[in-house]
Amino acid sequence: MLIAENPPSILSKAFDVLRAFNSHERVMTLTELSRASGLPKSTVHRLLARLIELGAIEHHRAGYRIGIELFQLGSTTPAGVMRDAAMPHMARLHRWTGHTVQLGVLRQFDVVYLEKVARNSKSSDPDGVGVRLPASCTAVGKAMLAHENLEDLKHFLPSPLPGLTPHTITDVDKLIPELRRIRQGELAREREEARLGLACVAAPIVVRGFAVGALSVAYPSDVELDPKTGTVLRDTTAQLAKELKQGLPEHARWFPRDV
Secondary structure, three states: OOOOOOOOOHHHHHHHHHHOOOOOOOOEOHHHHHHHHOOOHHHHHHHHHHHHHHOOEEEEOOEEEEOHHHHHHHOOOHHHHHHHHHHHHHHHHHHHHOOEEEEEEEEOOEEEEEEEEOOOOOOOOOOOOOOEEEHHHOHHHHHHHOOOOHHHHHHHOOOOOOOOOOOOOOOHHHHHHHHHHHHOOOOEEEEOOOOOOEEEEEEEEEEOOEEEEEEEEEEEOOOOOOOOHHHHHHHHHHHHHHHHHHOOOOOOOOOOOOO
């Protein structure tokens, strides 16, 4: 016997509208929000009215944008603690390398980028803050996956792994040995696995034995990095981890595992 699924709640529909916004579409019209969310215009219109009352959405000329209230709420997340501590280190690393520096955290088998420091917004740069990518395709993701239980990981990772380019590793049995080498001290690397023309090198931020995040340096794949980049990157993540541990309140049971 087939069991009827519950219809989407008002809350889930509201999140469909909120998720319609992205780094490329920061201001959207009613028609665009309806199309992107897959909801009727009348439903979107009613939801927008309520979201505006709550401060989650704001009017912007002829369209709508995410409200400052959501930005304020987002800044109170545990991950925000690490982002704030990382920013000075990221700025120094960016000045030293001359390349884009990114901070990411792990969410299941994806990496979510919390911050980046870049010279400009050219297409050769990685995607922006808030972007979510398969961790196995990125250096920053590999750096964190390598500090998981690798015996368990090889059974839980999706097989085949998601592929973003022809260079992406999609075979779990090929990824695990690479993660073991990273766990043993190698830097995490990827070349054109997430985006053609782009390469990255990354090191984890390890606190209390857990990789709570990772920093990466992203650069054009046809560029040779300074040989000292790995040492500077490791020193940066080690110093950041030390500061995070020292500044951690005793009652902060959520840290570091639940960043």
